[in-house]
Amino acid sequence: xxxxxxxxxxxxxGQVQVVGVRFGSAGPPIPLQKVNIGKREIVGFGNNGEIxxxxxxxxxxxAIRFKxxxxxxxxxxxxxxxxxxxxxxxxxxxxxxxxxxxxLTELEAPTGEWKSVTxxxxxxxSLGLWGYLWVKWVVYGDMPDTITNDEKxxxxxxxxxxxxxxxxxxxxxxxxxxxxxxKE
Amino acid sequence: MLRFALRTVPRLSAIxxxxxxxxxxxxxxxxRMQQQVRLMSSENLADAEFDARYEAFFNRPDIDxxxxxxxxxxLVQMDLVPDPIIVAAALRACRRVNDYALxxxxxxxxxxxxxxxxxEIWPYMIQELKPTxxxxxxxxxxxxxxxxxxxxxxxxxxxx
Numbered sequence: 001x002x003x004x005x006x007x008x009x010x011x012x013x014g015q016v017q018v019v020g021v022r023f024g025s026a027g028p029p030i031p032l033q034k035v036n037i038g039k040r041e042i043v044g045f046g047n048n049g050e051i052x053x054x055x056x057x058x059x060x061x062x063a064i065r066f067k068x069x070x071x072x073x074x075x076x077x078x079x080x081x082x083x084x085x086x087x088x089x090x091x092x093x094x095x096x097x098x099x100x101x102x103x104l105t106e107l108e109a110p111t112g113e114w115k116s117v118t119x120x121x122x123x124x125x126s127l128g129l130w131g132y133l134w135v136k137w138v139v140y141g142d143m144p145d146t147i148t149n150d151e152k153x154x155x156x157x158x159x160x161x162x163x164x165x166x167x168x169x170x171x172x173x174x175x176x177x178x179x180x181x182x183k184e
Numbered sequence: 185m186l187r188f189a190l191r192t193v194p195r196l197s198a199i200x201x202x203x204x205x206x207x208x209x210x211x212x213x214x215x216r217m218q219q220q221v222r223l224m225s226s227e228n229l230a231d232a233e234f235d236a237r238y239e240a241f242f243n244r245p246d247i248d249x250x251x252x253x254x255x256x257x258x259l260v261q262m263d264l265v266p267d268p269i270i271v272a273a274a275l276r277a278c279r280r281v282n283d284y285a286l287x288x289x290x291x292x293x294x295x296x297x298x299x300x301x302x303x304e305i306w307p308y309m310i311q312e313l314k315p316t317x318x319x320x321x322x323x324x325x326x327x328x329x330x331x332x333x334x335x336x337x338x339x340x341x342x343x344x
Contacts, residue, residue: 043283044253060260060293061253061286081282085321092284093328099285103325104292106333 039068043099055102066101073098235267242273249281256290265297265305268312275313279320287322292330 035051042051046063053062067073076095079087087095096103146152164172176183241247241255256274259266271294278286298305310317310324317324325331 043249045250045257057293057296058261059257060289061257077282080284083321084279084284087284087321089323089328092288092323093330096285096288096328096330099283100289102337103330103334104289104296105325105330106335106337108296109333111339 037064039070040064040066041069053101055100055107057104057107060104062100065099067098069098235269238266238270239273242270242277244277245280247277247280249283249286252277252281252283252286256293260293260297265309266294268309271309272313272316275316275320275322284322287320288325288328288330291322292325295325 037051037053040053042064044061044063046052046061047054047056047059049063051063053064053066055062069077072094076091076098079091080095084092142148146156160171161175167173174183175181238255238259242252244251252274259270271290274290275287278284278290294309295302295306298309316322
């Protein structure tokens with residue numbers, strides 16, 4: 001009960017909470033970091049007991065209201081004490097926005113970030129591909145004519161046959177020496 | 185297996201049983217209904233006690249906003265969809281502390297808790313909550329226009 005009393009007392013005095021109550025026991029309060037939240041009302045435990053406002057689906061009830069109870073909001077608060085059926089939809093929405101910054105649907109709404117990500121990935125990919133092409137076309141010279149010239153290649157093949165290169169399982173094994181042509 | 189605290193047949197009064205038996209709900213629920221009419225396994229007793237405890241917590245006449253939020257936070261952190269009885273008790277508690285925004289937030293998070301079975305569970309939830317909603321004058325998030333995003337907030341990490 002002492003902890004309940006301290007909490008209410010703190011809410012009433014001011015919105016800068018400087019001491020906290022030890023969890024589950026009597027004893028001197030422990031000092032907290034000073035948190036400046038303006039005149040916003042402390043309404044709950046929040047995600048971890050810290051007096052801040054964070055919208056999160058995993059912790060949907062922040063420790064403080066989003067807006068201060070001034071001006072129009074204060075007027076709506078008095079209406080809130082009465083019959084809710086007498087409030088218009090706009091007033092109810094205003095009350096919601098006074099307590100909360102975003103609705104949970106807005107929190108979960110798609111951001112379209114995937115388009116940026118896909119675009120940047122494809123840009124990176126294309127840079128890589130252009131890099132490869134540059135290396136192939138500019139950095140590397142032409143291939144030697146022992147590879148590009150067909151006659152020279154034929155001469156090389158004939159020499160390899162005559163030398164019986166890899167006759168068991170490789171090149172010459174595919175040549176039929178009795179018939180004098182390539183095996184089918 | 186997901187603990188499904190939402191049930192179609194309560195363990196309390198016969199009147200409630202009679203009304204609920206006439207309601208056709210989703211197939212999963214009606215299957216459980218038949219099972220529960222016949223036997224009370226230990227799992228259902230634990231569910232009943234859980235519901236009763238939370239309902240009693242929210243029905244406390246001297247509850248304050250801090251405790252409603254803490255209770256609801258703990259409830260939605262569990263892997264279950266709260267029984268409509270508990271949600272109704274929480275909404276009535278919000279009325280006692282004169283906090284309208286909290287009712288909308290509670291309804292929003294309960295809908296999100298239905299996850300991919302929202303088409304089966306949410307209509308049932310609304311059906312069960314209708315008397316409380318009408319009595320207190322609470323609009324559903326859909327009726328307020330909050331089932332679609334209304335305002336946009338730039339991502340703080342994207343602001344350069």
